[in-house]
Amino acid sequence: MLITADMSRDLAARGLxxxxxxxxxxxxxxxxxxxxxxAGALRVSPRNxxxxxxxxxxxxxxVRTPHPTDRRATLVDFTPKGSAAVRVLEREQKxxxxxxxxxxxxxxxxxxxxxLGAVLERLRGLVVREDSGGGHA
Amino acid sequence: MLITADMSRDLAARGLxxxxxxxxxxxxxxxxxxxxxxAGALRVSPRNxxxxxxxxxxxxxxVRTPHPTDRRATLVDFTPKGSAAVRVLEREQKxxxxxxxxxxxxxxxxxxxxxLGAVLERLRGLVVREDSGGGHA
DNA sequence: TATTGTTATACTCTATAACTATA
DNA sequence: TATAGTTATAGAGTATAACAATA
Numbered sequence: 001m002l003i004t005a006d007m008s009r010d011l012a013a014r015g016l017x018x019x020x021x022x023x024x025x026x027x028x029x030x031x032x033x034x035x036x037x038x039a040g041a042l043r044v045s046p047r048n049x050x051x052x053x054x055x056x057x058x059x060x061x062x063v064r065t066p067h068p069t070d071r072r073a074t075l076v077d078f079t080p081k082g083s084a085a086v087r088v089l090e091r092e093q094k095x096x097x098x099x100x101x102x103x104x105x106x107x108x109x110x111x112x113x114x115x116l117g118a119v120l121e122r123l124r125g126l127v128v129r130e131d132s133g134g135g136h137a
Numbered sequence: 138m139l140i141t142a143d144m145s146r147d148l149a150a151r152g153l154x155x156x157x158x159x160x161x162x163x164x165x166x167x168x169x170x171x172x173x174x175x176a177g178a179l180r181v182s183p184r185n186x187x188x189x190x191x192x193x194x195x196x197x198x199x200v201r202t203p204h205p206t207d208r209r210a211t212l213v214d215f216t217p218k219g220s221a222a223v224r225v226l227e228r229e230q231k232x233x234x235x236x237x238x239x240x241x242x243x244x245x246x247x248x249x250x251x252x253l254g255a256v257l258e259r260l261r262g263l264v265v266r267e268d269s270g271g272g273h274a
Numbered sequence: 275t276a277t278t279g280t281t282a283t284a285c286t287c288t289a290t291a292a293c294t295a296t297a
Numbered sequence: 298t299a300t301a302g303t304t305a306t307a308g309a310g311t312a313t314a315a316c317a318a319t320a
Contacts, residue, residue, distance in 0.1 A: 047288085072296045072297070073296090073300090111251055112252020113252075115245055115253075171279090181310090184280080189310085209277065209320070
């Protein structure tokens with residue numbers, strides 16, 4: 001997820017912060033989720049998710065619904081307002097990508113993509129994910 | 138300033154957070170500065186700088202010294218420990234850059250640089266800095 | 275009058291630990 | 298026993314507003 005300064009201002013005007021927006025974004029990619037799942041996806045403590053979901057419920061972006069089979073868990077899902085907010089986010093990201101890349105000469109674009117790809121490969125060789133045991137190559 | 142996850146962990150182990158490190162970084166680029174100047178550079182409220190400097194004084198990275206001509210202001214400057222910490226940061230950034238780019242074929246590297254340059258130009262056309270009056274192109 | 279930094283107050287994000295209800 | 302989510306507690310970063318000292 002990419003959030004520009006302008007987008008941040010707009011989000012704030014709608015009652016969203018970056019962390020809450022991140023949660024909405026994950027929710028839109030995963031569908032209705034337990035808070036535990038969201039905590040894992042956001043790499044954040046379950047307690048933190050409680051707070052973020054509380055705020056998003058208060059401001060009308062999501063609802064907590066009972067989990068169909070596990071009575072300990074709740075499923076977080078969008079309200080119509082929440083779905084609409086994510087659609088706006090997606091459109092803004094596409095618009096922003098167009099502003100950055102549209103009409104870029106093909107050769108320049110492919111040079112950029114190849115260079116970034118190479119950097120990502122190098123990063124992949126260096127990074128060990130938190131959930132895979134930590135440490136360096 | 139670029140801070141990787143590993144660097145964050147290391148900084149935390151030394152008693153530094155990202156915000157405090159950012160302040161040290163600006164201080165090293167600007168030399169001894171008033172808190173007002175740091176607030177401007179970090180794009181953060183003066184009150185916030187008070188808190189960051191308090192913490193950096195407590196942990197021995199910087200000192201407050203009287204401003205030579207303006208008795209309202211204080212100059213923030215490094216302790217030897219603070220200078221050493223910034224030198225370590227700079228070395229780590231260079232090491233990281235080497236890991237990302239060293240031995241990259243010249244053609245790939247220049248393709249990347251040109252592509253990024255083009256993206257930055259497009260961004261420059263879109264962005265109006267906060268301190269220049271705000272708004273979009 | 276205007277500016278520098280502070281105290282007062284408040285909100286958000288974040289974490290760990292202890293607890294309740296359920297599996 | 299283990300797991301899902303909560304309450305309790307705490308710390309960091311951030312902001313605005315009011316205030317003191319100085320310019």
